[in-house]
Amino acid sequence: MRIVIIGAGFAGMYAALSAARLREIQGVSPDKLEIALVAPEPTLVVRPRLYEPKPETLTAPLEGVLKAIDVVYVRGHAEAIDTAAKVVEIAVAQGTKRKLSYDRLVIATGSRLFRPNVPGLAEHGFSVDQLDDAIALDRHLHGLSNRPASKARNTVVAAGGGFTGIEAATEVPSRLRRILGNDAELRVVIVDRNQAIAPDMGPGPRPIIEEALGKLGVETRLGAGVTSLDKSGVTLSSGEHIASETVIWAAGIRAAPLTTQIPAERDQFGRLLVDRDLRVPKVDGVFATGDAARAACDDVGNYALMSCQHATRMGAFAGNNAAAELLGVATRPYHQKAYVTCLDLGEAGALFTRGWERTVEMVGDVAKKTKQEINTVWIYPPKAERAAALASADPERVTAL
Secondary structure (H helix, E strand, C coil): CEEEEECCCHHHHHHHHHHHHHHHHCCCCCCCCEEEEEECCCEEECHHHCCCCCHHHCEEECHHHHHHCCCEEEECEEEEEECCCCEEEEECHHHCEEEEECCEEEECCCEEECCCCCCCHHHHEECCCCHHHHHHHHHHHHHHHHCCCCCCCCEEEEECCCHHHHHHHHHHHHHHHHHHCCCCCCEEEEEECCCCCCHHHCCCCHHHHHHHHHHHCEEEEECCCEEEEECCEEEECCCCEEECCEEEECCCEEECHHHHHCCCCECCCCCEECCCCCECCCCCCEEECHHHEECECCCCCCECCCCHHHHHHHHHHHHHHHHHHHHCCCCCCCCCCCCEEEEECHHHCEEEEECCCCEEEEEHHHHHHHHHHHHHHHCCCCCCCHHHHHHCCCCCCCCCC
16 A cells, blocks of 8 residues: 655645554554655755745755655656546656556645736746745845945835735845845835735734834835836836835745646635545545645634645644555544744744734744744754654644644
């Protein structure tokens, strides 16, 4: 028997850990139940930190952990899925292909930044979506010191006033001062089509966010979108043109496109609709998790967000349940009633909320300390020690905040 997990992000990592944990509990050998993880690299990209400087350091090796728990790593890109034959086609090195059969498949392919057909976006826009994107932005920012001083050079526009846009924008002032010097006249502008900043955060935390933006000198242009980009900057739907040599696109994400190969329903974000066990209905042997799945967190209408916080726990339930079906034991319905947010606000600290109603619990330096602990400890892989790694993947305890 074989479980194939596609993706080495937070959901894929915890799916592998949890499946291996249940295999161990049931006393089943890796020879009888193989767990294979398919990804281009055996590396976890710490994606929630990609707005920070030195993004090339924001990865964590997984090969040691996978070996410690007897999970087979398969290097390559999953390109095609035949759900009828239960086969995944993988592009491996030097253009060769490999087919890998499965008894259970876990789709943990994550998400990608949504890049609409805005003129000039592909040529002139940056992002902090994937590791290569963040590295390109970091190099660009450092390269600004070699350009003539101008308003455009010293201006950064963040397109998107949600979580990612705010974190990227509030981190920019300190990053640019280290590059251009403390005397540089910097300008940072957040642009969003909504009438309020951080629309998903609700009215409770918003005054704190607005105060932080004011403290940092970050401007906002609300109720307006970006209509085009060029070398000189961005043009907004309001008609305003902002001279800028750095535009960071942070306006929404979508499930990675491999989900389209599963003959099942998807939501407006491309996520596969799943049941409470994270199965894809009417598709035999397929589970979806993390940003690839639209899953109910509870019985009162809350659904998992496309976030690390939800992906880790969803991954643990998906991996456990895929193994449980093959081992003939009861599955565990996914649930995640606890929900917190911790929004980095650069040198203005951070904002920590609890619950779907976003009740503010911590602000400023106290919240910043928690954010740093989350980013540098909580979300990293467990040590490559078998007992500790397996113990970390109890679905009921993963991300139990």
